[in-house]
Amino acid sequence: MTAPRSDVLHVAIVNAPIDVGALLSRAQAPGVGAVSLFLGTVRDLNDGRPVSGMEYEAYESMAESELRAIAEETCGRIAGLRLVVEHRVGTLDIGEASVAIVAAHAHRTQAMDGARDVIEALKRRVPIWKREHYLSGDCEWIDPTKVQA
Amino acid sequence: MTAPRSDVLHVAIVNAPIDVGALLSRAQAPGVGAVSLFLGTVRDLNDGRPVSGMEYEAYESMAESELRAIAEETCGRIAGLRLVVEHRVGTLDIGEASVAIVAAHAHRTQAMDGARDVIEALKRRVPIWKREHYLSGDCEWIDPTKVQA
Amino acid sequence: MSIPVLLFASYADAFGARRLDVPLDAPCQVADLVRVIRSMPGGDRLPAAPLVAVNRTWVREDVAVQVGDEIALIPPVAGG
């Protein structure tokens, strides 16, 4: 039996709310025995400051191609992996999802490793920025090289 | 600032299809920045044999208390973790979810570790069994101590 | 007297029952129960050291069984 082909099913930078159910459906296949979903969501507190919302900006064309490259590389390392990735840009409320990664595989370890590898690489390599808006009224671009929240 | 309290929000053995969206909603909270969902699904092939469906049986009272103990232990190790766990029993079709674990946290590493810890412990400790039904018409209880699919 | 023991999945198939009444007096040890069960029809299909739960908790072979305990013989688990 040959190893099943890996597949980058969908990669997109989107403006509208992420439809998690639709992304999970996209990853489905009869050979899938495990699905790992990672969601990044906007939280109400960062570094102890009350947050009212988050604004995401991307260098969209490069963000999409980097995200696709990450997905292809991850599928290259994990045979049989099926990946679906969306990152949202624009203004998000507390609790809304900024990113969704669905990794599906016959086996659980590969599915969970796949989702983790994609989010870790995304954080390092994809040109997306976020500006936190605080209840106090001001806002600030997040610089992960300066604070580790 | 004190560490946020961990919380086992929901643990259940269920007979009906798992409503993933509802479980994700249960884990939401304003302080959540990362959500990790693990789904186990029925696949169409095991050990090279075409599968038509899967039948799950549980020692329900113990399965639920073991699952709750696992969730409590995981929350004890990971401060601020929010956990939602359901395992389905009965007869499932290809592609249907047998188990769903939602782990939510302020930070991604804890969310992903939380989901992984729960599924690994569940596989070791929770008294649930599955009988694979094959296209050929026969069926067989899966014994993970004998085959590693 | 006898002690009721719950069976599941492949063990229920092996013994053709979901519950056995094991001819033994409580108190005794889990190992005693397993030894008697192994001698019953279908008992040859048990592994060398089957898992046992008492009152929904995993126990070792040397644990004592009391009257009224809920005892279960547990096949290799395969959840998820």
Next chain:
Amino acid sequence: MSIPVLLFASYADAFGARRLDVPLDAPCQVADLVRVIRSMPGGDRLPAAPLVAVNRTWVREDVAVQVGDEIALIPPVAGG
């Protein structure tokens, strides 16, 4: 002549623009571009070694910039 450079997020704020026309002739190296940008108003807010992409690919400072390349000065990324 000048070379267009895309700016985003905190860099767009620093320079008050989403695009700079950097007075320099192509071909030159990325490092030359960064040096000139640093001398422009707002350039003092750049880190020691800002990230640069050419044609949507991460590049090192010694890469040559050609006429027609899409050049972007990239603030520390914070996606997810």
